[in-house]
Amino acid sequence: MKTVNGIVDLQLEPQIPIEQIQIKFNRPAASRYGLTVGKLSEIIETALNGRVVSQVLDKQQTFDLAVWLKPDARQNLDTIRNLLVDTPNGQKIPLAQVATIENGTGPNTINRENVSRLIVVSANANGRDLRSIVNEIRDKVNQQVHPPSGYYIQYAGQFEAEERATQNILISSLIAFVAITVIMYLSVKSIPSTAMIMINLPLALVGGVFSVALTGGVISIASLVGFITLFGVATRNGLLLVDNYNTKFAEEMPLKEVLIKGSMERLNAILMTAFTSALGLAPLVVESGPGKEILQPLSIVVLGGLFTSTALTLMVLPALYAKFGKFLLPKRTTSVVEDGKVPKAVFE
Known part of the structure; x- marks a missing residue:
């Protein structure tokens, strides 16, 4: 040693x-x-x-x-x-x-x-x-080291507590993921919409993983808590966009207009959340005093994940909706023209 x-x-x-x-x-x-x-x-x-x-x-x-x-x-x-x-x-x-x-x-x-x-x-x-x-x-x-029969080596102390805490956090993360998925489905009442929102979770991880890699590549308990925090932020952003798209799509608005207006209406809320969180976390990232071993890794993960999650959400979700939006709600058809009137979109 x-x-x-x-x-x-x-x-x-x-x-x-x-x-x-x-x-x-x-x-x-x-x-x-x-x-x-x-x-x-x-x-x-x-x-x-x-x-x-x-x-x-x-x-x-x-x-x-x-x-x-x-x-x-x-x-x-x-x-x-x-x-x-x-x-x-x-x-x-x-x-x-x-x-x-x-x-x-x-x-x-x-x-x-x-x-x-x-x-x-x-x-x-x-x-x-x-x-x-x-x-x-x-x-x-x-x-x-080759201990004789009857002897064994055990690694304990803070390392043992950290391993146990990591296992508990991973199990809690899995339970949280399932709970979030169920809540999303109850909110949008659509399996495709729920899948689209949950696709946003890996996008949040990208920035967090890069942030950890750039700052030493060490994943600690605090880092794992930061990833769980990112899940919540990414899910909220996805829900804001998809739910607004579905509402406007149900109002018989053209798909292109749905994407433009739906994104612009939620842009302020998404950016405000990202920037205010980033301003609050920035001092913790550069902090060098006591407590940094917990607050700093968490802040690095969340701060890095906020940028990628926000940027990719505003680009990927509209693209996915443009590709698969027709599967999220009942299809539209056009009624027969009567008396020279412009036909209205109705639902099957």
Whole structure:
């Protein structure tokens, strides 16, 4: 991890060796006597750590009655080695016959997570995004580190929280997309019109993707929130145009006039939304103070997406309507000329 660019404050969880009595069980010898490691552990725990076996009542107060070795015996290796162990067949054997007892050194603390032992290697990120640093660490570890059986490496901390948040946002985005589609259909009552409005969503993504690419190519949680915001703006613009087109088309207005008048009537509202949002986001894009790690990526995505979404919406949606507008509402036919009068457009 030291060779990874952007790693700072790298450290291993402090482990201070301390003197301790180490008891290592001889499993084959214990099995010959019909003893299990669990049974031996209970006996040793009772002798060295104590076990409450009853209670004593003294002057209206209850005290626990614990059984264990005397303090000086708990520090004596010979006493521990000669500790008698009851076997299933009624024999009593010294602990030394099924275990090795000796002085040694070990860690001062043993941490656990989900019952498994845990040791932490921690570091901070500086000058690079967290995801790229962890990906590089993961590649190097996979190539150079091969843990023995029973050991595994887990990448946690802020990176784990970011991955979990990314998954939640992607699921929420999918749900939001479905909800927006249903609401659009209930508004325009037409599947082709709904499809035309939803086509506008990829147009909003174009500017956001280019903005992210130009500013480093890092997609963070804030960037994903910015894309969701763009979805709402793009959908609103598409709904304004298509709904106005449908209204004018229903008034028997020629298609060319529908597109020109419908677009001009909604141009002010669309541009006003885009420019006011851009003015509000511009200071956040160039901001360098605290909080920029959240506000800046979001602002970059939304600001870039606003320009492309607004421009492409005003060009692509009218073109699509001119091509497929005849499928959005009932077709028009012309009545037979009667008494020299100009025929009027009627609906089938």
